[in-house]
Amino acid sequence: MFGSASSGVSAYSKIGVETGVLAASPHKLIVMLFDGAIVALGNALSQMQSSDIPAKGKSISKAIAIIDNGLRASLDKRIGGEIALNLDSLYEYMSRQLLLANLNNDEAKITEVQNLLRDLKSAWEAISPEGAKNTASTTAPTPTQTIEA
Template identity: 30%
Template sequence: MNESYDGYRAVDLEVRVCSASPYELVLVLFDGLLDELSRTRGHIEARHFELKGKSLEKCMNILNALNSTLDYEQGGELVHDLSRLYDYCLHRLVEISVSLSVTGIDEVIHLIGQVREGWEGVHAARR
């Protein structure tokens, strides 16, 4: 059953990416990160440590991808603030990997959720 769901998610993601604008691609990254953070939380609670490690690695890869999309030349102080926030979230995920802190995951989910909301607002304003 889980394999069927994973297959569906992969096809859904491919369709979303193929039809997305650059702004929508960033939203796809945020959504993927938030989904994976939730999965990480579940793995910690269920004590599935190998799966927790794989989920954290995916989260870190997505955060690095988000950080690499920042335009330092045109973004000003906001871009530097976002970069610092992404770095903070990466640092927290490393700590969480050892501490298994569900509270820490919740903090990162909250921070990324706020940034996603702001990005969605930027996207809506540009339409």
């Protein structure tokens, strides 16, 4: 009559993600894309290990879609210059590796791409405009801040 608890949780999660996307800065959206691809690849590894081939294929396809239609599509090669061109090549490499990983059930290729995404995410977070503000405000307490022992 009311639906399953898991469908309620799924709907709640979807609303949370949609709200996060609407409120996110362009910089944060890229971080969210990295997170989505990393999670999808983690799922693919688990599904590969449990021999759930259809789910593994779906998770890898999701990661490829995020890389190609999110991260790669957001590159502005005119403004980004050499860095954007290099990232474009790296994203193309990642997608190719994931296709091969899916075909050959190759966990190492999935892990390699997952690690590349983590490294890029860390670098992206390090240049965050929000991070720069947060770092400046957390390095020394202001007169209204208290220091906890």
